[in-house]
Amino acid sequence: MTGPSSSPPTEDTPRHYGLGSRAAAVLVFGSSAAVLVVEIVALRLLAPYLGLTLETSTTVIGIALTAIALGSWLGGRIADHVDPRRLLGPSLGVSGAVVALTPAVLRSTAEWAPALLLLIASLTILLPGALLSAVTPIVTKLRLTSLAETGTVVGRLSGVGTVGAIVGTVLTGFVLVSRLPVSGILIGLGALLVVGSALVEWRTRRWISTAVLVFVIIAGGLATRVAPGACDTETRYHCASVVADPDRPSGRTLVLDGLRHSYVDLDDPTFLEFTYVRAIASVVDASFPEGEPLAAHHLGGGGLTYPRYLAATRPGTRSLVSEIDSGVVRINRDLLGLRAEAGIDVRAEDGRLALRGLDADSRDLVVGDAFGGVSVPWHLTTVEAMTDVRRVLDEDGLYVANLIDHGALAFARAEMATLGEIFEHVALVGEPTEIGFTNTTTSEGGNMMVLASDRPVGIRAIQEALDARQTGWKIITGDDLTSWIGDARPLTDDHAPVDQLLQPYSPPSSQ
Structure with a gap:
């Protein structure tokens, strides 16, 4: 007769981190949607300076796909070596801060240092895109409790992420852009990501970092008001x-x-x-x-x-x-x-x-x-x-x-x-x-x-x-x-x- 083993789990035995299935789905859905919102709105931010051409669209899409690939790879790799619970909050919070600052940064760069615009634009898409794309492998790591359900967990979260990307695309193209200025969309999205970061970090009581991120959001909003290149009207196309x-x-x-x-x-x-x-x-x-x-x-x-x-x-x-x-x-x-x-x-x-x-x-x-x-x-x-x-x-x-x-x-x-x-x-x-x-x-x-x-x-x-x-x-x-x-x-x-x-x-x- 044998009793339960008291030995620590091996590398081949998934550990359970206690993340509920609904919370996991919300995190993956929201982060995937946010990546597509950033991609579409970035095109509108850059159009006044680079033109609304096939080359501009191809560049932005290419950078966004690079961010998704990089974030998925690095997120999974880091989650295997670091407690995944420590990664979610920073990924959401830092990406939210960058997204909120993007309108002011891009418009200021376009006016004062146009030679750097493409580089800065690439970074403002690449950094939040990679951090948000890292959420899916991190959450997958948190949800895996048994090797027997690996396929189910990975498939479900992959599907949820795809649906999130679709919703982000449709919501931005048909609703947000026609009703809100692009700066408002990005500042609002940044605020939502920081709120998500605060909720994730709630159990660890990391209120200092959350307060810093909230300050960045406010600073981004104020900077957008005084940044050059503002429009009298932001239409669907111009x-x-x-x-x-x-x-x-x-x-x-x-x-x-x-x-x-x-x-x-x-x-x-x-x-x-x-x-x-x-x-x-x-x-x-x-x-x-x-x-x-x-x-x-x-x-x-x-x-x-x-x-x-x-x-x-x-x-x-x-x-x-x-x-x-x-x-x-x-x-x-x-x-x-x-x-x-x-x-x-x-x-x-x-x-x-x-x-x-x-x-x-x-x-x-x-x-x-x-x-x-x-x-x-x-x-x-x-x-x-x-x-x-x-x-x-x-x-x-x-x-x-x-x-x-x-x-x-x-x-x-x-x-x-x-x-x-x-x-x-x-x-x-x-x-x-x-x-x-x-x-x-x-x-x-x-x-x-x-x-x-x-x-x-x-x-x-x-x-x-x-x-x-x-x-x-x-x-x-x-x-x-x-x-x-x-x-x-x-x-x-x-x-x-x-x-x-x-x-x-x-x-x-x-x-």
């Missing part, structure tokens, strides 16, 4: 502000993510500040009889500069504007004097989807002026998108679009090749140095205009209109344009590497 023109009392500039997107004169909608808008007006005015009302569809709204111009110069014009950002729509109504009677119907919708809902041959004019940062959203650039544009235009209809490109102008060349697949007549308008009037092979970057129609383009009339508005731009078509396009491939829904075609750039000082 950090937005409206800046008054000191030289023109009724002039307003809409700034999205640090870039001047639109200039609006509240008293005189015919005043066009940006050169590219004057170019659009020149092309359209030369292509349609003076004062004739038009049925127009605008892909992208911004400050609605050109729809306002059409309403003022062509009474009776009906402009349907598809602006994906409802926050920008509100800014137009609240701060930029948009009136309901102006004949401008602004809808918060995706431009590509809006095109599908329009009747065939229903528009005289389609204007493309949609941007994410400095690039046109790729799904508005393809053969399939241009096929929809052609469908909604009548037989004399005109498509005009604003592009920004730089370097070898690979994107602009590809877009012209795309238009040539759909329309009989295409032309390019831009600075002489950009569109082949000189022998330069690279560009400092800037705006240019593409136009397409199934009727002949009035080259001479358009050039005269461009000259009359003192744009300094030229127009090319025919063999000259074919030579300029070269062997560029048309863009399709299956292959449209717009972000890769756009070379590294310095944002133009003006538009």
